[in-house]
Amino acid sequence: GAVVSQHPSRVICKSGTSVKIECRSLDFQATTMFWYRQFPKQSLMLMATSNEGSKATYEQGVEKDKFLINHASLTLSTLTVTSAHPEDSSFYICSARVVGNIQYFGAGTRLSVL
Amino acid sequence: GIQVEQSPPDLILQEGANSTLRCNFSDSVNNLQWFHQNPWGQLINLFYIPSGTKQNGRLSATTVATERYSLLYISSSQTTDSGVYFCAVGPDYGQNFVFGPGTRLSVLP
Numbered sequence: 619g620a621v622v623s624q625h626p627s628r629v630i631c632k633s634g635t636s637v638k639i640e641c642r643s644l645d646f647q648a649t650t651m652f653w654y655r656q657f658p659k660q661s662l663m664l665m666a667t668s669n670e671g672s673k674a675t676y677e678q679g680v681e682k683d684k685f686l687i688n689h690a691s692l693t694l695s696t697l698t699v700t701s702a703h704p705e706d707s708s709f710y711i712c713s714a715r716v717v718g719n720i721q722y723f724g725a726g727t728r729l730s731v732l
Numbered sequence: 733g734i735q736v737e738q739s740p741p742d743l744i745l746q747e748g749a750n751s752t753l754r755c756n757f758s759d760s761v762n763n764l765q766w767f768h769q770n771p772w773g774q775l776i777n778l779f780y781i782p783s784g785t786k787q788n789g790r791l792s793a794t795t796v797a798t799e800r801y802s803l804l805y806i807s808s809s810q811t812t813d814s815g816v817y818f819c820a821v822g823p824d825y826g827q828n829f830v831f832g833p834g835t836r837l838s839v840l841p
Binding site (some may be wrong): 619649652656659660661662664665667709711713718719721722723725726728 | 762765777780789818820830832834
């Protein structure tokens with residue numbers, strides 16, 4: 619299957635700093651990538667849809683100024699958590715959709731904001 | 733929007749046992765996937781199965797789209813099968829996934 623690489627796998631940062639998470643499709647081009655957030659023992663919640671060359675589409679309740687998404691190429695989407703606070707601590711997962719509408723997921727990034 | 737339910741929420745098995753996980757959805761779908769989330773958080777694709785039946789080793793899945801449910805069968809379970817199993821559905825091609833709440837499986841040695 620398709621491989622999606624997500625980096626870093628773990629981030630610990632101080633409150634007020636910004637954190638960038640990268641999501642790369644390694645062996646295919648992805649015009650559409652997705653960013654999810656998962657709290658402990660809960661399901662995945664879609665945050666935003668990232669489209670190459672255009673602005674991301676955010677789900678209701680997700681602050682676009684807090685979670686900046688850039689999809690500048692067909693193989694890379696980035697999520698920047700700006701001015702992170704402890705309530706932003708979570709598990710963030712990206713995915714990419716391939717032909718046939720199948721989604722493949724990155725390994726996730728565990729963010730801890732102190 | 734579409735609602736997704738999974739049952740049971742938790743399942744504890746002895747190694748070697750078989751199990752059936754269920755996913756119910758509230759509307760027609762053109763896209764359904766089953767995933768296994770391992771203890772490190774990685775989501776592993778199991779099946780893309782908007783309809784019909786598929787098998788892969790000890791795992792198989794069946795989706796009856798007209799009755800709005802999908803089943804995941806695990807046979808001869810192993811401790812490495814432990815984790816959370818999610819189904820995710822999309823109401824139409826290209827539309828975004830909605831994840832179910834998951835079934836947390838623990839396989840004991």
